[in-house]
Amino acid sequence: MRVTTLAIVGVGLLGGSIALAARRRQLAARVVGVDHPSACAQALRLELIDEAVELGGAAATADLLVFCTPVDCLAAQILAAAPWCRAGCLLTDVGSTKAEIVRSVEDRLPPGVTFVGSHPLAGSEKNGSEHARAALFHRRQVIVTPTPRTDAVSLERVTTFWQALGATVRMMDPEAHDRALALTSHLPHLAASALAGVLPPELFSLTATGFRDTTRLAASNPALWSAILHANAAAVLEALARYSEQLHRFRAALEAKDRAALETLLGQGKQNKDALSDS
Amino acid sequence: MRVTTLAIVGVGLLGGSIALAARRRQLAARVVGVDHPSACAQALRLELIDEAVELGGAAATADLLVFCTPVDCLAAQILAAAPWCRAGCLLTDVGSTKAEIVRSVEDRLPPGVTFVGSHPLAGSEKNGSEHARAALFHRRQVIVTPTPRTDAVSLERVTTFWQALGATVRMMDPEAHDRALALTSHLPHLAASALAGVLPPELFSLTATGFRDTTRLAASNPALWSAILHANAAAVLEALARYSEQLHRFRAALEAKDRAALETLLGQGKQNKDALSDS
DSSP: OOEEEEEEESOSHHHHHHHHHHHHTTOEEEEEEESOHHHHHHHHHTTSOSEEOOHHHHHHHOSEEEEOSOHHHHHHHHHHHGGGOOTTOEEEEOOSOOHHHHHHHHTTOOTTOEEEEEEESOOOSOOSGGGOOTTTTTTOEEEEEOOTTSOHHHHHHHHHHHHHTTOEEEEOOHHHHHHHHIIIIIHHHHHHHHHHHTOOGGGGGGOOHHHHHHTGGGGSOHHHHHHHHHHTHHHHHHHHHHHHHHHHHHHHHHHTTOHHHHHHHHHHHHHHHHHHHHO | OOEEEEEEESOSHHHHHHHHHHHHTTOEEEEEEESOHHHHHHHHHTTSOSEEOOHHHHHHHOSEEEEOSOHHHHHHHHHHHGGGOOTTOEEEEOOSOOHHHHHHHHTTOOTTOEEEEEEESOOOSOOSGGGOOTTTTTTOEEEEEOOTTSOHHHHHHHHHHHHHTTOEEEEOOHHHHHHHHIIIIIHHHHHHHHHHHTOOGGGGGGOOHHHHHHTGGGGSOHHHHHHHHHHTHHHHHHHHHHHHHHHHHHHHHHHTTOHHHHHHHHHHHHHHHHHHHHO
16 A cells, blocks of 8 residues: 555654654655644654644645544544545544544544544553654554444555554454453553552662563553543453452462462463463 | 582572572582482583582581572471581572561571571572573672671671672661562562453453563462462562552542543552652
């Protein structure tokens, strides 16, 4: 897939990496960016984009718009851009939650303008286009979330675009995506943040690599992640309930001084972890 | 500090790394290892030790014995070795818990034989002397846990030994060590294991680096870690209670759909994490 004008709305880590990868791989004749002036200036300086434009201008000229803004802004921005789009224009996003966004957008687009939700399983606890990397999507999965109403040609175009960036594409229903990611991504963020949050400052100097790795995700942007947890609250609550039950089993085993039960619980974690590492 | 004969009891990742580092840095004229025959054979093949011996023989000939066996075996092995030791012999260990071991050993040593507890904040989720590295202790902390009864010369010798392996030594009371490590090390292991343990196999393929880093510690040996959690149950229960309270605050914020509260909680985690990374 080659596009004439690719518009990146939100030129941070993900948007900047898409822009860079698209330029390096010559997937777009022109890449424009939409963001705050300072973010645009940085993206131009880093040569991630050819030009900084307003959202309306981007919508009016682009064949493909990729929305890379926080999940609580996505639906509104997509709907703000849509009336300016030309027929044949394709919109997608990189939001970590999908059901609410797809539901909000799908029925409200002008004729000939289509939206397909995407979620690349790639990123970092770091933010900002200074961390953008062309290889960010290489050999990573991108979940694409069509619905029964999704146009087949648009689905094919979005799939081809992500594959051209080096990713493997997997299709999922938006609700199934959100339930799964609550466990595989949103819960780990919450668990890591809670763990970092309860460490008293006087013990900071007694941490080693174990604490540091387990809490890596706690460095993520609180505004971005509160929006994600909020958008997926029901599924995150279910995931958190599962986690709390397992922690309760550990508590019961510790209270009973039941070493065999502790070993069984740790064995469950190891079995899954080893299977994950092999997969 | 240079020893004539260094004995390593338990030649796994930690014991093997101490042996290797001591040989490389010429801290001991001779390094002997005590372990099961297959572990000894591997340690000899990897040239970590000069000779494999029985515990009694090691005790009778060594100036310094370092016990690197699981925490539930340490006290019994130290007490089994002690009667064979010569006057002036110094014993230490690398156990992740200290209070129970120090309490069990301290009063029951023959005259002239001394014990000082140690805990290097170094290691890996991997086990076995095939992962031994001479640099494992380089620029890492070793917590040494003297009590009012600890002999000053022995404390100085143990400190010098760890420093000679490249570590920084920090003194702590054994009980204070166990309370601190419950939060900085034992709780992260438990949290990582519980997180890995609740992931349904059908979602394994939807994990990315976030899940994998957060659960790295879940790959640790369940037998070793059930012994550590069991030995430090009271302090781990306190740490787990703190963690559960923080998770409960996340749950309440999710149930109330209170995005500001979520952002505040995530902000606490980030503040601590950023402070840790800077330290």
